[in-house]
Amino acid sequence: xxxxxxxxxxxxxxxxxxxxxxxxxxxxxxxxxxxxxxxxxxxxxxxxxxxxxxxxxxxxxxxxxxxxxxxxxxxxxxxxxxxxxxxxxxxxxxxxxxxxxxxxxxxxxxxxxxxxxxxxxxxxxxxxxxxxxxxxxxxxxxxxxxxxxxxxxxxxxxxxxxxxxxxxxxxxxxxxxxxxxxxxxxxxxxxxxxxxxxxxxxxxxxxxxxxxxxxxxx
Numbered sequence: 001x002x003x004x005x006x007x008x009x010x011x012x013x014x015x016x017x018x019x020x021x022x023x024x025x026x027x028x029x030x031x032x033x034x035x036x037x038x039x040x041x042x043x044x045x046x047x048x049x050x051x052x053x054x055x056x057x058x059x060x061x062x063x064x065x066x067x068x069x070x071x072x073x074x075x076x077x078x079x080x081x082x083x084x085x086x087x088x089x090x091x092x093x094x095x096x097x098x099x100x101x102x103x104x105x106x107x108x109x110x111x112x113x114x115x116x117x118x119x120x121x122x123x124x125x126x127x128x129x130x131x132x133x134x135x136x137x138x139x140x141x142x143x144x145x146x147x148x149x150x151x152x153x154x155x156x157x158x159x160x161x162x163x164x165x166x167x168x169x170x171x172x173x174x175x176x177x178x179x180x181x182x183x184x185x186x187x188x189x190x191x192x193x194x195x196x197x198x199x200x201x202x203x204x205x206x207x208x209x210x211x212x213x214x215x216x217x218x
Contacts, residue, residue, distance in 0.1 A: 034161040036171040065136030085122040089162040093182040095155040096142030112185035115192025119209035158182040
């Protein structure tokens with residue numbers, strides 16, 4: 001942790017944010033301390049839930065349903081002379097289809113499963129990672145007739161980074177001609193989990209920064 005007084009650290013951050021006030025609405029902000037890395041900053045995969053406390057005698061014989069794992073890759077460059085960024089919030093939109101929405105048609109209603117996480121005490125590093133998860137039943141509910149593989153193969157994911165409430169950078173898993181594609185989807189909140197909201201709280205605990213504790217109801 002930086003030995004600079006809190007007032008000094010906050011003053012440095014205020015200067016950075018003031019300079020970002022005129023940043024463009026879309027794309028990376030000038031002098032952004034958070035920058036998504038490379039053309040593959042978002043990766044999706046299907047994973048089994050950790051078998052925490054599972055009984056050796058228990059377990060069914062059927063195939064286990066898999067979770068969708070959404071990992072994003074970014075760099076952190078705190079304003080000098082700081083070596084840690086106090087916090088950064090990441091917001092995610094995961095494209096899906098509601099096949100049961102009234103009047104949705106054969107392709108279903110285009111929806112966005114949304115979530116957010118705030119990481120704290122992020123050390124300066126060119127390779128920092130964050131993660132979200134989506135429950136198997138949610139994938140099944142909001143997939144098409146092609147099945148949940150659409151979430152990895154076809155559906156897009158949009159992630160935004162914020163510092164001090166100011167947008168720092170954005171990234172889309174798939175290229176889109178319309179940068180506002182995600183905002184045109186019907187949002188459904190509460191279906192994308194942080195690592196501490198699901199069984200993966202015990203998985204790869206050293207790979208990601210600490211998550212900011214939330215109050216009841218958040």
